[in-house]
Amino acid sequence: MKTLALAASLALVAAPLAAQGIGDMTDAERSTFRTEVRDYLLENPEVLIEAISVLEERQAQAEAVQDQSLVLSNAEAIFESPHDWEGGNPDGDIVLVEFMDYRCGYCRRAQPDVERLVSTDGNIRYIVKEFPILGEQSVMASRFAISTLQTLGDDAAKLRQREERLKQAKEQSTAKMAEIKQKLEKLADTAAEQRKAAEKKKQAEMQGLANAAAEKIDIANERIADLEAELAKTKHHLDDARKREAALQKERKTLQDALKNKKKSRDRD
Secondary structure (H helix, E strand, O other): OHHHHHHHHHHHHHHHHHHHOHHHOOHHHHHHHHHHHHHHHHHOOHHHHHHHHHHHHHHHHHHHHHHHHHHHHOHHHHHOOOOOEEEEOOOOOEEEEEEEOOOOHHHHHHHHHHHHHHHHHOOEEEEEEEOOOOOHHHHHHHHHHHHHHHHHOHHHHHHHHHHHHHHHHHHHHHHHHHHHHHHHHHHHHHHHHHHHHHHHHHHHHHHHHHHHHHHHHHHHHHHHHHHHHHHHHHHHHHHHHHHHHHHHHHHHHHHHHHHHHHHHHHHHO
């Protein structure tokens, strides 16, 4: 109901706009119109998605029409060029045009399927157009193929095309092998660096353990030294105690002897 109310409000606002035009709106009318549109889109965002979908569909249709128009406007150059190699059925009602670069990996991989399709269908007129876009070597290969076609005919041109594909496949295989070799070397270097880092880390850990052990040994030696000093001090105290004990015993004996002598003297008296 709310959506219907908004739609009705938009219709009420749009009606005078259609009559007088957006440029004739007052500031209040323009503000009201913008508010109603904004509220409607916020509450119905699927409208935007639907609009975008319709726009994309129309653009795709326009591009398809443009492509068809482009093909039709260049039909003679595309389908009737004397410089192109043709295969398959020259009277076939299906025309397959391949724009090819001899260095194109996708073209090379698709070629067996294309040849199988042309040979098994029997109703395809197959046109190969030289389309060198991958560098100077592609241009040279294309020129050579065209020269071969013009001087030696269709069979030689077809053979030359296969030779060029084989040559380019070999070059790309060599490049791929070089790339793989480079990656392997990089992996080996990375492994060596990781091994060095691991050895360095291990050495650092071992050095850390050695330092920790040395620190503990130093602490133990200090403790032993402290204990030895304490032991020496205790021994000194024991020696002093023994000396005091000997002196006390000597003094006791002296007193005992003095008491005995005194007793003997009394007894005589």
